[in-house]
Each structure stands twice: as structure tokens, then as C-alpha cells.
Amino acid sequence: MYDYLIVGAGLFGAVFAHEATAAGKRCLVIDKRDHIAGNIYTEDVEGIAVHRYGAHIFHTNNKEVWDYVNRFAEFNRYTNSPVANYKGELYNMPFNMNTFNKMWGVITPAEAQAKIEEQRAAHYTENPQNLEEQAINLVGTDIYEKLVKGYTEKQWGRPCTALPAFIIKRLPVRFTFDNNYFNALYQGIPNEGYTALVANLLDGIEVRLNTDYLADRAALDALAKKVVYTGPIDAYFDYKLGALQYRSVRFETETLDMPNYQGNAVVNYTDSETPYTRIIEHKHFVFGSTEPGTKTVISREYSAEWKPGDEPYYPVNDEENGALYARYKELADAHSHVLFGGRLGEYKYYDMDRVIEVALARVRAELA
Ligand SMILES: Cc1cc2nc3c(=O)[nH]c(=O)nc-3n(C[C@H](O)[C@H](O)[C@H](O)COP(=O)(O)OP(=O)(O)OC[C@H]3O[C@@H](n4cnc5c(N)ncnc54)[C@H](O)[C@@H]3O)c2cc1C
16 A cells, blocks of 8 residues: 555654655655654643753754755754853853853953863873863863763763763863854754644655554554664564663653743753753743743753663663664664664664754665
8 A cells, every 4th residue: 555654753754754755655654652753842831842852953064954954844043052050150051261251260262271271281191091080181170070070970870980081082162252052054943843844744644643563563564565664673673682772861841930940941050969960941942031921841851771661862872782783783684675764773873964864865765
């Protein structure tokens, strides 16, 4: 009945389905969740687009991808400029002249550079053995103590002295007054939320929600000539080589009776005492802080250890998991009727722009 059964209504599946349909192929998209859009899903709470699976900021240097997404959604001019809260002291991120002025009262780039150099030289370790020594070598003690240490320890769940040095290769410092977090030519958030963007990609395409491919594989396979699978690759093979590991995040979302909680979309808590790593205030992705409205929605983010059954968020980028994925990839390559794609199908951290790039390349190769 169908040319393609597309497992997963996330960004990869939706781009693939859109392009294949435009080329005259019949597609059926299924998802085990009760909504489309995968992890970029946004839902309306009190008129605010809430990012249920974590804050998503679209940014890219690829003009083709930027033009592509703008066909399906109108983007605002949101620029990510997080603020760090260290025990009530607020600093601009990424580390730039605003940060250095607040920290040391320095006025010029030369003064800021001298201050960092002085601290690096005083505490330099020849062969850094752990993340703490490495970070101090890179940015000196003050930035490390106030802006790196607590946040990193919460993210990894262990002290910086027990983390390997290689995790931090560089810590970007800017000697300009530029709070724009991303070095990207194009950046923004869809005005109507990401779910509307994905709905537009899937316009006119049959979608079945609450449908778990792995629970009914034979019957679903029989519906289509080929399968595009964007779920976890190890689950596809019944974990027969073992389970791939992930890092997880827990979100605690709350609606508050106030128009404006923190004045910014993203505030990082960089001390070690505050248990969460960030607070996201969703309305600021779209409105800016001056928009009226009596309520606001915030999400506190907690780093969490992942165990099988939890929502998989970030693939673990280490040797053990890389080797296991390579073995699953061999099995996948032998399945020529199934195309594995997306962050779970390829066990890879992908930003949204990369997912679109890869999905477009894969569907074009497929249809050529
Ligand atoms: C916390 C967090 C924050 C992020 N922030 C950003 C950001 O700011 N900017 C950015 O560019 N990128 C960001 N990303 C990356 C972004 O989320 C991904 O690029 C994108 O979601 C990948 O899309 P996908 O289609 O590959 O995967 P998904 O969105 O995960 O879609 C896969 C879909 O497959 C479905 N599925 C799985 N198994 C089955 C099954 N057996 N049967 C049926 N359906 C199934 C799932 O339910 C899911 O809907 C972030 C990621 C995380 C984890």
C-alpha cells in the first residue's frame, strides 16, 4: 500500500516524509507517542509555547537549511543570550567583556586578557590530569570557580577533580561585548512553535499516533516496501548486543501567577548548591520580557543518570558505546530494506539543522 513506512514523526521522519511525498511516493508515518514532532514538540500552556523535551533554539550557518525551515514556519529573531546566576551574582554568557567587567571591573579587552593570563600563570599545571586543572589552565581561577565548576559537576554528577581533562578541550572566551551564544549566521524560534512547523511538513501525509512499531512489527512491515526507522537502533535489534547508554535530563515544569519570572529565556545556575542546572522561562523565546500576560511557565532542568526505560536524551560519546554502536551499524547495513536515521537511529547527537541536512541528503539519495 505504501512506498515508505516512516517510524517516528520527529524532524528526521517529517523531512523524509515531506520530500518523498513531494516526489510522488506514498508514505505512512507512525509514532508511539500521542503527538507529532518528536523531541522538538512544543505544547500550548496558557498561550505560551512550552518546549516539553527541553529548550530548542534553531541556529545554523547553512542557508539552504534556513531557507528550508522558513518555508514551513515563520521564525522570530530570538538570539540566545543566557545569563549565569552564581549565588545571586548575575553574569552574561558566553564569557565575554560584559562577564569580565562584572567579575573584575575591567574596562578594556587588554585588561581582561591580562587578568586571565595572570590567573592562568599563577595556577598553571603542566600536564592537566583532570577537568579542574584543564579548565584553570584555559580560563584561570575566578571564571572556573564561579561559572564552570558547579555547573559541570551537576551535569556529570561527580567532582571536576574526578572528571577527565579531555572533556573540556577549549572554553571560548570573547574579548568583545557580544552576548550572542551561538556563532551562527541564522537563529530564531518558530512564532507558532515547533509542532506547527512539523505539522506543516506532514501536511497531507497519513500519520498514526500511539503506534509502536516494535509492538506490531510484522503487520506494519507488510504495509510498505521500505521502512525508515528513527527509533533507537539497539531496540530495533531487541538489544541483542546489549543496550546503548544515554545521559538524561529531568524537567520540572511549573505555571506561575506572574507575568515575568526571570526576565530571560535561559538562566544557568552555576553554583553547586542549587540542585538544578538551568531554569527556562518559555515565554521569552517568543515574546521578549515586555509582553503583557498574567502567567508564565518555567522548567527547572536536572541532570540525571539514565537507566533503561528512561527517555534517552544524549548519546554517551565514549569508546565503549561507540564500539557497540559500530556493531549495531553492521547489522543495520545488512538490512537493506530499512533506512536508519535521526538521533536515535544513528546514535548521534544532532542539532536540528544537521538532522534536516542529513534527512535531505538521505531522501535525495534514496529517490535518485
Ligand atoms: C535536551 C535537548 C535540547 C536540545 N536543544 C537543541 C537546540 O537548542 N537546538 C538544536 O538545534 N537542537 C537541539 N536538540 C537536538 C534536537 O532535539 C534533535 O536534533 C531532534 O529532536 C532530532 O530529531 P529526530 O527526528 O532525529 O529524533 P526525535 O525527535 O527523537 O524523533 C524520533 C521519534 O521516533 C519515535 N519512536 C521511537 N521509537 C519508536 C517506535 N518503536 N515506534 C514508533 N515511534 C517511535 C519517538 O517517539 C520520536 O517521536 C536538543 C536535544 C536535547 C536532548
